[in-house]
Amino acid sequence: MATETPLSGSIADFPFKDSAPFFAEERKGWKGYVEWEKYPEKKKQAAETLAQYKFPHPPEFQLEPIPQQNPLLEGVRWKQYHYAMGSTxxxxxxxxxxxxxKEKSEDMLHVLQFPYNGEPPRSRLVETELTxxxxxxxxxxxxxxxIxxxxxxxxxxxLVNEPxxxxxADLKNEKLFPRQxxxxxxxxxxxxxxxxxxxxPGDGDELINAPWGEGAIGTARWTGVSLASVIKHCGGLKTSSGHPETEMHVELYGADTYFKKGQVMNYVVSAPWRKVKFDEVLLAFEMxxxxxxxxxxxxxxxxxxxxIGARSCKWLYRIKVIQGPSQAPVQKKEYLYYSPQIGKHNAMYSNGFSIQDMPVSSAIMTPLDKEQIIHxxxxxxxxxxxxxxxRWPEWVEVSADGGSVWYKVPHDRMSKKYFYGWRVWSIDVPVEYEGWLEFCCRTWDCALNTQPTFVRSAWNFDLHVTPLAIASRFTPSIARDLLQRRD
Amino acid sequence: MATETPLSGSIADFPFKDSAPFFAEERKGWKGYVEWEKYPEKKKQAAETLAQYKFPHPPEFQLEPIPQQNPLLEGVRWKQYHYAMGSTxxxxxxxxxxxxxKEKSEDMLHVLQFPYNGEPPRSRLVETELTxxxxxxxxxxxxxxxIxxxxxxxxxxxLVNEPxxxxxADLKNEKLFPRQxxxxxxxxxxxxxxxxxxxxPGDGDELINAPWGEGAIGTARWTGVSLASVIKHCGGLKTSSGHPETEMHVELYGADTYFKKGQVMNYVVSAPWRKVKFDEVLLAFEMxxxxxxxxxxxxxxxxxxxxIGARSCKWLYRIKVIQGPSQAPVQKKEYLYYSPQIGKHNAMYSNGFSIQDMPVSSAIMTPLDKEQIIHxxxxxxxxxxxxxxxRWPEWVEVSADGGSVWYKVPHDRMSKKYFYGWRVWSIDVPVEYEGWLEFCCRTWDCALNTQPTFVRSAWNFDLHVTPLAIASRFTPSIARDLLQRRD
Incomplete structure (x- = not known):
């Protein structure tokens, strides 16, 4: 297959050790899947293999402007982790x-080449209600x-009665499972x-995660079956006085291989039973x-x-009903929200809050930052x-002066409401003068939650969840009639 | 009956018309209940009766400090509405x-004497997890x-199959309905x-609603039966292609009499079926x-x-399953949240948002405003x-300097988490100097929503929902050692 953009951090440069292990693929017809969770000894061998190598130090950018290149970051370290795991x-x-x-638009912004993290061009993302x-x-x-x-x-x-x-074919059999x-x-x-x-920017020695813009969100009509009906098909939950329904979680296993601090594992997360019961966990096979x-x-x-997207496990091959949230590293040691008092000197996994429900947020996608506009x-x-x-977003407001005067987006310029979907919006903001404008936006959801005003209000050590209202577009604007008078 | 505090706006001063009507009580054993919703002609007669009188103009306070008296407001107009309705x-x-x-503490702050609106003393409210x-x-x-x-x-x-x-006795029969x-x-x-x-303060001619403080919230263990199981007992919803389950609401009727712009009615509100289905609507008989x-x-x-509390209908005597939200005035014309662009000149019932889910909020209860503290x-x-x-409140932060430096309330100084309950908290804030301190607090809920910073961010025409972080306690503080050195 011809790829026009070369993959940097190539395998050709990787100093393979003689002892490169062989981890067999678990199942016929499943390429690139190694089962780790069932084989502690295999995990141990993989960790020992990793320990033989010296990988580049994370992260790959610090205290300097993010390079204006695409991909922004290469992920050399993560590529090498996979190289080290041998032929599989x-x-x-x-x-x-x-x-x-093959599957993404040519002009995606590749935030991280591998593992692949990418977001679409800002303007196109909000042209359609469904992405x-x-x-x-x-x-x-x-x-x-x-697979x-x-x-x-x-x-x-x-903890199901009939594993x-x-x-x-079973999952798509509508006699077994109603389609959702x-x-x-x-x-x-x-x-x-x-x-x-x-x-x-930090002190320069923290792990700064992928530098996402406003495009790390997308909306689709997902089709599949409710996990609730699948668990019902498995005889329901195996509850007991020691295992009440209210404390159960569903642990979701992804067939991809994940690395964390020298350990090797499958991608494992969990969601509470409560979500399943309310038909809010879908096993999707169509997008x-x-x-x-x-x-x-x-x-x-x-x-x-x-x-948070991290719970919507891909290449989902196993669902285990467990007591309490998953103890897996992605659930317990990643996607933590720290209160603003916590930084690198006092952050511990145990004082972070595991992000599940997402808060209200919004973003301006056009005009672009520093785009010059003749109006x-x-x-x-x-x-x-x-x-x-x-909770649906009930209304959106924008300001052209950094948050002094706010205009409400007209009702008919907002897309349809969904319980679980975003709304795209547009508005023509009156602008009487020329010069730098500071555009910003904020939204209220149906619970009347709105966004905090400043980055300062929401800053957190791992840099998750950025729902602030102010901090957006500086646009040099020129009034057309002034321009004509100058000519 | 001995009441120590006299009731002002007495019936003795009310200029009864000769034509004072007689509206019979509907049922034996139900005192003070008139059924309005089933009898349009009775509603008409009541409206005609009201039209004969000139009632005091609302509201009873405008553009001047709220009087330092208890009750704060008397509700003379509302008393007179009831007097005019005749003997019943x-x-x-x-x-x-x-x-x-009889039923409330002696030292309640009576925000409105009638209809009764009252909140407890600030300090006592947060002494216990359950109020x-x-x-x-x-x-x-x-x-x-x-009754x-x-x-x-x-x-x-x-729209139930078996009304x-x-x-x-039926509702308390645990063979019919499991207790929740x-x-x-x-x-x-x-x-x-x-x-x-x-x-x-407005222009002085708006309707300003009851001037609540931080005490218009309380927490109880409510016991009763889930409305979901009661509706199941009634054969479930009568759904059809034209009446999908997703669009149904439960309309809740209270036996109290409500007045709105010269019209007389029962107190009627609604909640979506979705809430009922998730066992989030309880018919409670114990507190x-x-x-x-x-x-x-x-x-x-x-x-x-x-x-919002307004949906938790009291003296609930009827539940009607309907298509869409209730059209009753309490649902459609009260408890509306207007975006900040809307004021008295452009507010219409149709451009307000009917408040249902409540946003994240918090309040400092002690020290009191302007309380002098020797520390x-x-x-x-x-x-x-x-x-x-x-959504439970995940953590709380306080500041002693108007929001520059925030301290997090220690984990063990916050009461237990509940899905539907508040958390009370306490914290010892370090204070090194003397002088005016500006205390404020903010909280994050489990969806990582937090409060907007300023009143300005949340001001709305009907003055509902005040979840801002800043705007709290100004406390003149004196360090004890400084005080001693002065002596």
Whole structure:
């Protein structure tokens, strides 16, 4: 396959050790999937293998402007982790990049080349209420397992009365499971992180995560079956006085390989039973009417409505009902929100809050920052507004003067309401003068929550969740009639 | 009946017309209840009666400091509405006041004498996680119907397959309905309205609603039965292609009489079916283990979890399943949230948003505003934090300098988490100097929503929902050692 953009951090430069291990693929028809969670000894061997190498120090950018290149970051370290795992995973970076070329728009902004993180061009994202699959942001945590649909099985175990394996044919059998189709926005908690990075670059030795802009959000009509009905099919929850329903979680296993501090594992997260019960956890096999793209989790992924994207596990191959939240590192040691008093000197996994429901947020997508505009007394702004947890954005306001005077987006310039979907909006803001304008936006959701005003109000050590109202577009504007008088 | 505090706006001064009507009580054992909703001709007659009188102009305070008296406001106009309705309702103000004396603490702040609106003393409210029934705030909209439990029937009709009447014995029959007991905070959307009034007194001719402080919130363990199971008992919803489940609401009827712009009606509101389905609408007959006090809705009230208090209909005697939200005035013309661009010149019922889910909010309860404190290097603050819609407050921060430096309330100084309940908290804030301190607090809920910073960010025409972080306690503090050196 011809890729026009070369993959940097190539395998050719990687100093393979003689002892490169061989980790067999677990199942026929499942390429790039190694089962780690069931084999502690295999995990141990993988960790020992990693320990033999010296990988580049994270992160790859610090205290200097983010390079104006695409990809922004290469992920050399993560590529090398996969190279080191031997023949089964060494091609993961190459395969991932192949699917970026094939399944995503050419002009994506590649925030991180591998694991692939990408967001679409700002202006196009809000042209449609449902995001084109090719433009939907991607935040992968490893490679892309290539699983044949016919070979696929979903394993359901843990605290269910009748553990079962289900094929895709079972899941698509409408006699077994009613089809559910729901419009859901998925948002990475890193959305707009770049604004936190700009204001708080840190001391230069923290781990700064991927520098997302406003495009780490997308909306699709996801089709599949409710996990609630699948668990019912498995005889329901195995509850007891010691295991009440209210404390149960569903642990979701992804077939990709994940690395954390020298350890090797599958991607594992969880969501509370409460979400499942309310039909808010979908096992999705279609995205906007098309089969799920491989880069988005083919053949099956979870979509956990209103939650941080990280819970919507891709290449979902196992669901285990457990007591309490998952103890897996992605759940317990990643995607933590620290209160503003906590920084690198006192941050501990245990004093971070595991992000689940997403707060109200919004963003201006056009005009772009520092875009020069010649106007006739008004400037059109476009953007999105979103809130998690089943709360729709009720209205949006914009300001052209940094937040003194706010205009409300007209009702008919906002897209339809959904419980779990964003709304895209546009407004023509009156502008009487020329000069620098500071555009900003804020939204209220149906619970009347609104966004805090300043980055300062929401800054947090891991730079998650950036829902502030102010901090947006500086636009040099020129009134057309003034321009003509000058000519 | 001995009441120590006299009831002002007495019936003795009311110029009864000869034509004072007689509206019969509907049912034996139901005192002070007139059924309006089933009898349009009776409503018409009542409206004609009201039209004969000239009532005092609302509101009763404007553009001047709220009087330092208790009750703050008398509600003379509302008393007179009831007097005008003739023998059946004329004693409603007197009866209401009787129950205030009997069922509420002596030192309640009576925000409005009739319909009774009252909040407890600030410091006591946060001494306990569950509010004592005598201290729980009250926001009534009319009189207090005196209904004998044995004579009570709840009517279930509308879009259910088997409309039924249920007695209290039916509802308490655990063979018919499993008992549900849930800790729920109920909050009036007027909480902290006084802060909006202070900053935006208006032009002097708007209707300014009751000037609530921080005490229009209370928490109880409510016991009763889930409305979901009651509707199941009535054969479930009568759905059809034209009436999908997703669009249904439950309309809740209160036996109190409500007045709106010269019209007379019962208190009627609604909540979406979605809330019922998730077991978030309770028909409650116990409050903290005691029978519901009359002032809180005896023998039966709704408790709609996480919503504005106005939906938790008291003296609930009828539930009608309908398509879409209730068209009744309390639902459509009251408790509207207007965006900040809307004021008295452009406010219309149709451009307000009907408040349901409550946003994240918090308040400092002690020290009191302008309370002088002699400290030894720290000052203890106490308060509450709450968020609606099933979201618990995750943490609270306080500042002693108007929001520059924030301290996080220690984990062990916050009360237990509940999906639908507040958390009370306390913290010892380090204070090194003497002089005026500006204390403020803010909270994050589990969806990481936080409060907007300034009153200006949340001001709205009807002065509902005041969730701002800054705007709290100015406290003159004196360091003890400085004081000693002066002596």
């Amino acid at each position: 995973l060494k091609d993961a970076p190459e395969i991932s990049w192949k699917y970026v070329q 084109n699959n090719k433009d939907h942001f991607v935040r992968n945590h490893g490679g892309i397992p290539e 044949e649909e016919d070979a696929f099985e979903l394993e359901l175990d843990g 079962k394996n289900l094929t895709m 189709s729901t419009v859901v926005s998925i948002q990475c908690s890193g959305t707009r992180r770049i604004e936190q990075i700009h204001e708080y 906007n009417g098309d089969p799920l793209p491989r880069i988005h989790g083919f053949p099956l992924r979870a979509v956990v409505f209103g939650y 006739d007394g008004k400037i059109t702004l476009r953007g999105w507004a979103y809130s998690g947890g089943g | 309702l004329k004693d409603a103000p007197e009866i209401s006041w009787k129950y205030v004396q 004592n029934n005598k201290d729980h705030f009250v926001r009534n909209h009319g009189g207090i119907p005196e 004998e439990e044995d004579a009570f029937e709840l009517e279930l009709d509308g 039924k009447n249920l007695t209290m 007991s849930t800790v729920v905070s109920i909050q009036c959307s007027g909480t902290r309205r006084i802060e909006q009034i202070h900053e935006y 903290n283990g005691d029978p519901l006090p009359r002032i809180h809705g005896f023998p039966l009230r709704a408790v709609v979890f996480g919503y 030894d290097g720290k000052i203890t603050l106490r308060g509450w934090a709450y968020s609606g819609g099933g």
